[in-house]
Amino acid sequence: MHKFDRDQVSKFKSLLTNQNKILITTHYNPDGDALGSSFALCRYLKNKGYQVSVLVPNEYPGFLAWMPGNKDVIVYSKNSETADILIDEADLIFCLDYNAIQRVNLFTEKLEKSSAIKVLVDHHLQPEPQFDFVFSVINTSSTSELIYDLINAMGDKHLIDKEIANCLYVGIMTDTGSFSFACNHPHTYEVVAELVRIGVDTEQVHRLVYDTYSEHRMRLLGYCLSEKLQVMHNFSSAYIWLTKEDMKRFNVQSGDTEGIVNYALSIKGISFAAFFTEKRDRIRISFRSKGDFSVNTFAREHFNGGGHRNAAGGDSFMNMQETLKTFEMLLPNYLDDLKKASLHGDIF
Numbered sequence: 001m002h003k004f005d006r007d008q009v010s011k012f013k014s015l016l017t018n019q020n021k022i023l024i025t026t027h028y029n030p031d032g033d034a035l036g037s038s039f040a041l042c043r044y045l046k047n048k049g050y051q052v053s054v055l056v057p058n059e060y061p062g063f064l065a066w067m068p069g070n071k072d073v074i075v076y077s078k079n080s081e082t083a084d085i086l087i088d089e090a091d092l093i094f095c096l097d098y099n100a101i102q103r104v105n106l107f108t109e110k111l112e113k114s115s116a117i118k119v120l121v122d123h124h125l126q127p128e129p130q131f132d133f134v135f136s137v138i139n140t141s142s143t144s145e146l147i148y149d150l151i152n153a154m155g156d157k158h159l160i161d162k163e164i165a166n167c168l169y170v171g172i173m174t175d176t177g178s179f180s181f182a183c184n185h186p187h188t189y190e191v192v193a194e195l196v197r198i199g200v201d202t203e204q205v206h207r208l209v210y211d212t213y214s215e216h217r218m219r220l221l222g223y224c225l226s227e228k229l230q231v232m233h234n235f236s237s238a239y240i241w242l243t244k245e246d247m248k249r250f251n252v253q254s255g256d257t258e259g260i261v262n263y264a265l266s267i268k269g270i271s272f273a274a275f276f277t278e279k280r281d282r283i284r285i286s287f288r289s290k291g292d293f294s295v296n297t298f299a300r301e302h303f304n305g306g307g308h309r310n311a312a313g314g315d316s317f318m319n320m321q322e323t324l325k326t327f328e329m330l331l332p333n334y335l336d337d338l339k340k341a342s343l344h345g346d347i348f
């Protein structure tokens, strides 16, 4: 199976031969796929003899901090001077798991100004035209799957070792919610089968990522579900919201709120879920949906965001109450689509 144009791959291959310093970047609040694809690509390129670094905008949760490559990562929010030098000196910059430069948030301007060749590898809808080389495939589980495909297309499958395989597996597993969405493609399982053959222990990886809740994170989840969940069956929608006080009370650390939105979506008959968290200067929102209801469109049209059809994010610059009111007032406009999407999965 060839996801990429052969000409493009061979152009890319000769382009790569002439590079000295390579920088791999990924999006703000890096998730399992952002980190998995970055660490895997970094190790592959290092094994090929390149000088490579991984730069992430900000810190990420502990349940992702065990992957090979984690020790060497540069975090912009902690070490911006080193990061700025790396950006200045890079000949080629990979942009992994994001479709617009502003998604790196803290070093957007720096990246925009860089004269390095920018190579996008991504699976988000509507990539922006700021990249020199684009490997964008929407109908794929994850950027990690695309990195596997790219290494394969380069004729280097034999260079995928156990460490690289583990990183790629984390990306595929987390971006499909443990194989529950965005994964109805035989190819995803063919890649996974190959990764298992190379030595991934899928049960161990699952434990390392998902069975690491701290006590306060578990209690936060309980609080969200019992006290902060609003279900609107009329609109097949549900949301959860957390204020700054809530987060202080449960000592919320980065990554602790990851995945909470999915609980709202797992209620029968609910096709649209949102999760609102109060930040210093805005309300951050995660959207999830079932079926054909596009949260990418919803987030783009109303909340300065975007993402995928069934998983997207956005921001509101109103206060929490106004944001929730605005959200609720928008729902009637989508009633038919929400109802239709709520039937998703009921008919076999």
Ligand code: 5GP
Binding pocket: 027, 097, 100, 285, 286, 287, 304, 305, 306, 307, 308, 311, 312, 313, 314, 315
């Ligand atoms: P999450 O809710 O997990 O933060 O994000 C869900 C998906 O939407 C992820 O794939 C993420 O990359 C994408 N996403 C989140 N926030 C934004 C945003 O503000 N803009 C865009 N374009 N995509 C986003």
Ligand code: MN
Binding pocket: 033, 034, 097, 123, 142, 143, 175
């Ligand atoms: Mn991804």
